[in-house]
Amino acid sequence: MCGIVGYVGPKKASPLILSGLKRLEYRGYDSAGICIIDAEDLTIHKKAGRVVDLEQSVDLSHLTGTVGVGHTRWATHGLPNDVNAHPHTNNDGSIALVHNGIIENYLTIKKKLINAGYTVASETDSEVLAVFIGMLYDSLGNLEQAVQTALQEVDGTFGIVVASTHEPNQLIAARRGSPLILGVGQDEYVVASDAAAIIAHTRQVVYLQENEMAVLTRDGFTTKTISNEETHSVIEEISFELEEIEKGGFEHFMLKEIYEQPITFHDGFRGRLLVDEGNVRLGGLAKVQEKLRTAQRIIITACGTSWHAALVGEYLIEQLARVPVEVEYASEFRYRNPIIYPDDIVIAISQSGETADTLAAIREAKLKGATVLGMVNVVGSTIARETDAGVYLHAGPEIGVASTKAFTSQLCILTQFALYLGRMRDLTAEAGRELAQGMAQIPDQIRSILEHAESIAHIARQYATATNFLYLGRGYQFPAALEGALKLKEISYIHAEGYPAAEMKHGPIALIDEHMPVVFIATKDETYDKVLSNIEEVKARRGTVIAIANEGDHQIDRLADHVIRIPTTLPMLAPILASIPLQLLAYYIAVERGCNVDMPRNLAKSVTVE
Ligand code: M6R
Numbered sequence: 001m002c003g004i005v006g007y008v009g010p011k012k013a014s015p016l017i018l019s020g021l022k023r024l025e026y027r028g029y030d031s032a033g034i035c036i037i038d039a040e041d042l043t044i045h046k047k048a049g050r051v052v053d054l055e056q057s058v059d060l061s062h063l064t065g066t067v068g069v070g071h072t073r074w075a076t077h078g079l080p081n082d083v084n085a086h087p088h089t090n091n092d093g094s095i096a097l098v099h100n101g102i103i104e105n106y107l108t109i110k111k112k113l114i115n116a117g118y119t120v121a122s123e124t125d126s127e128v129l130a131v132f133i134g135m136l137y138d139s140l141g142n143l144e145q146a147v148q149t150a151l152q153e154v155d156g157t158f159g160i161v162v163a164s165t166h167e168p169n170q171l172i173a174a175r176r177g178s179p180l181i182l183g184v185g186q187d188e189y190v191v192a193s194d195a196a197a198i199i200a201h202t203r204q205v206v207y208l209q210e211n212e213m214a215v216l217t218r219d220g221f222t223t224k225t226i227s228n229e230e231t232h233s234v235i236e237e238i239s240f241e242l243e244e245i246e247k248g249g250f251e252h253f254m255l256k257e258i259y260e261q262p263i264t265f266h267d268g269f270r271g272r273l274l275v276d277e278g279n280v281r282l283g284g285l286a287k288v289q290e291k292l293r294t295a296q297r298i299i300i301t302a303c304g305t306s307w308h309a310a311l312v313g314e315y316l317i318e319q320l321a322r323v324p325v326e327v328e329y330a331s332e333f334r335y336r337n338p339i340i341y342p343d344d345i346v347i348a349i350s351q352s353g354e355t356a357d358t359l360a361a362i363r364e365a366k367l368k369g370a371t372v373l374g375m376v377n378v379v380g381s382t383i384a385r386e387t388d389a390g391v392y393l394h395a396g397p398e399i400g401v402a403s404t405k406a407f408t409s410q411l412c413i414l415t416q417f418a419l420y421l422g423r424m425r426d427l428t429a430e431a432g433r434e435l436a437q438g439m440a441q442i443p444d445q446i447r448s449i450l451e452h453a454e455s456i457a458h459i460a461r462q463y464a465t466a467t468n469f470l471y472l473g474r475g476y477q478f479p480a481a482l483e484g485a486l487k488l489k490e491i492s493y494i495h496a497e498g499y500p501a502a503e504m505k506h507g508p509i510a511l512i513d514e515h516m517p518v519v520f521i522a523t524k525d526e527t528y529d530k531v532l533s534n535i536e537e538v539k540a541r542r543g544t545v546i547a548i549a550n551e552g553d554h555q556i557d558r559l560a561d562h563v564i565r566i567p568t569t570l571p572m573l574a575p576i577l578a579s580i581p582l583q584l585l586a587y588y589i590a591v592e593r594g595c596n597v598d599m600p601r602n603l604a605k606s607v608t609v610e
Contacts, residue, residue: 001608002086002100003027003072004180005197006161006171008216009188013068014060020190020197021051021070023245026253026399026598026605027100027193028074031085034060035096036068037168042096046071046085050599067169069161071098074604077106078123087163088127090134091118095143095164097133099126100193101157101178102609109154129154133162144215147172151213151226157356157609161191174213174226178608179354179382182206182214182221184235189216195238196245196397206233207380239379244396252597254400254491258583259450262443264395264405265576268412275440278432280420288345288389291371293424295345298323299338299370301330301361302349303607305403305486309410310349311479312575316414319572320422320435330361331610340368347373349414351398351406352606353381360610362386375413377406391417400598401605402490404583407483408446411576415439438570442577445567449580452565456581459546459562460588463517469494470508472501473521473578474531480521480575484582491600492590501527501534512543519585521548521578522556525571535559546585548578 003024007013014036021032032054033046043063047054051072071086078084087096103109106125109132113120118131129150136146143166151158157177164170173180173191183190183198183205190198191214195205206223208214212231214223223231250256272280285292298317300310307329314325328338330348334357340346346365350358353376362372362383374383374390377398384390395409415435423432463469469488473481482498489496499508501520512518518538522531532555535545539559547560550568557563564585566577590597 001028001074001604001606002193003197004069004098004100004159004161004191004193006069006163006173006191007188008067008169008171009185009218010066011188012064013066014063016190016201017068017070018051018055018060019200020192021072023196024192024194025051025072026401028072028604029599030075030080031073031082032071033085033087034068034070035087035163036063036065037163037165038063038065040165040168042089042093042163042165044087044089044096046082046087048081048085067163067171069096069098069163069171076102076609077125084122084124086126088122088124088130090131090137092134094166095130095134095137095162097126097130097160097162099129100159100608101176103129103154103158104156105154129158129160137166143167143170144172147174148213148226148228151176159193169217171216172213173208173216175208176211176226177356177359180208182208182216187218189221191216199238199240199242199245203238204235205238206235210382236380240397245399252400254402254404254587254597257398257400257405258580258587260396261405261408261580262446264409265412265446266443267394268409269416269439272416273436273439275433275436278429278434278436279423280416282391282416282420284391285373285389285420288371288373291343292345292421294343295323296343297341298325298345298347299328299340299365300325300347300349301328301333301358303330303355303357305407305483306349306351306410308479308483308486309407309414311482312411312476313349313414313418315476316418316572317421320418320427321425323421328361330355331357333361334364338364340365340370342369344370345373346370347375348383348387349375349410350383351377351393351403353378353383354606354608356608356610359383359386375410377409401600401603402487402586407579408576412439415573435570435572438573441569442573445569445577446580449566449577453584456564456584457588459564460585461592464589464592466494466515466517468511468516469496470511470516470518471496471498472504472518472534474501474527475525476571476575477521477523477578480578480582481519483579484519484586487583487586488589490603491586491597492593492595493601494589501531504534505537509537509541512538512541514542514544517544517546519546519548519582520560523548523566523571523574523578524550524553524568525574532556532559548581
């Protein structure tokens with residue numbers, strides 16, 4: 001949700017900022033802008049569209065300044081046009097600001113500014129903050145104090161970087177609720193929303209803490225809280241390699257990430273899964289082990305794809321560990337005053353570790369005394385830091401806006417968590433071994449599905465003009481159906497619904513006609529025969545059936561129009577395998593429709609506003 005880059009150092013800032021912005025475009029891509037301090041003036045260029053549109057619209061090579069900021073936007077307040085694009089400035093153009101987040105009380109502040117004779121040109125909350133800092137500077141005559149005072153008065157969330165002609169060798173950065181990372185180089189600093197914009201310059205980073213601000217010059221940096229308390233920064237190392245955020249020969253990041261799944265799934269259990277013992281070693285949970293042993297209830301909270309993973313987690317934990325589980329949309333959880341007991345375990349699942357709704361949910365759970373665990377991909381992210389304990393997904397950077405490898409890694413972690421909990425309780429070593437052996441085979445089974453990608457592409461091309469899709473599955477495959485439908489609508493803009501297959505007759509069956517492709521996940525488990533009956537019902541109404549079925553299952557051939565085969569595994573592992581062809585189906589349909597797969601319209605990779 002908006003990407004920010006700032007640079008201060010000896011090098012020409014503009015190329016460095018632009019390349020950083022391109023790496024952050026997955027966070028937002030409806031407009032982009034840059035501000036360079038040149039000959040003690042602020043030079044600003046901004047434009048609706050992507051970073052490349054900005055580059056093509058104006059010659060930026062004449063900008064020789066070595067201090068500057070840039071922004072790529074995902075609109076919250078105001079249309080994605082040139083005026084609303086960042087950076088925004090104060091009224092005399094001496095202070096420029098880039099912002100990620102939402103200033104909730106911007107209307108109150110705006111009124112105050114207008115009463116005092118200041119003007120605001122855009123529809124954004126961010127410009128209000130820039131003008132407000134300018135007003136405070138006019139009375140205080142000190143930039144750092146002006147920024148700090150403004151931030152003490154604003155409600156909402158922000159990651160900001162400020163550049164100004166008043167302090168031309170300085171940048172001021174601050175965060176509350178939106179991530180900011182400070183890359184520490186040799187006489188230079190890169191401040192950005194994500195390490196992806198930093199790694200090409202340095203691996204040494206400082207994660208700014210909540211309510212912390214930093215003042216950066218070529219000579220060093222200082223930090224303190226917005227309310228003026230001293231803070232101490234710890235320099236950490238970026239945990240991934242530059243190649244991991246490149247496309248590596250694939251046409252899209254999404255396709256690359258789909259193909260990475262044999263490895264990322266394996267990375268999720270490497271060193272953790274003890275196949276011979278039928279158990280799991282999860283070092284990150286050691287300190288809460290006793291709480292887990294006695295927990296009476298687990299609540300899992302998440303959004304989007306991570307919420308679908310949570311649903312699979314519910315089934316797994318209840319089946320293997322016999323602990324009741326509730327799955328909550330993070331966005332709903334916080335606002336309904338949830339009942340939480342001190343011995344409850346609340347688990348937050350998040351790829352980015354920055355989703356505002358999920359973060360708010362865990363803060364609520366902590367406030368009520370629960371033990372809060374994280375299952376997060378991005379190392380050092382806010383959720384990872386704010387949880388009491390957790391397990392990293394180890395899926396590596398996920399750049400495609402549509403989550404793929406993070407989903408299967410979430411299932412990998414949830415399966416191990418359920419096994420770990422089960423073995424602490426009543427699950428036998430034999431049952432544990434059977435599951436662990438099944439998991440160990442998954443990477444090769446994913447590989448074998450990927451080998452047949454072309455046949456899925458062939459089916460996709462036939463249905464790329466459909467306007468609606470239904471995805472149906474039962475048991476463990478119901479969340480997989482939801483996830484398949486989400487993938488399709490996100491990247492191809494085709495309306496798609498996921499349903500439990502047996503629910504179809506309670507309403508959605510009215511939608512079935514010859515124009516409605518229905519994707520059935522019909523793998524062998526205890527509900528298989530019932531799912532076959534549901535397929536019959538669709539065929540009886542002239543619907544088209546695309547079935548995901550097990551290798552060797554020929555019963556389905558006479559019913560389905562198309563069969564996509566996946567290897568046989570345990571029912572509780574089957575959604576992992578089923579999700580691979582569903583990702584490919586969505587991908588190839590979107591490509592056929594000419595959609596921007598990695599940057600679908602209106603979306604952003606991590607949603608850091610509520
Ligand atoms: O980073 P998170 O896992 O917390 O993100 C949650 C959702 O925003 C995310 O899964 C979203 O639904 C994806 N675009 C799905 O592909």
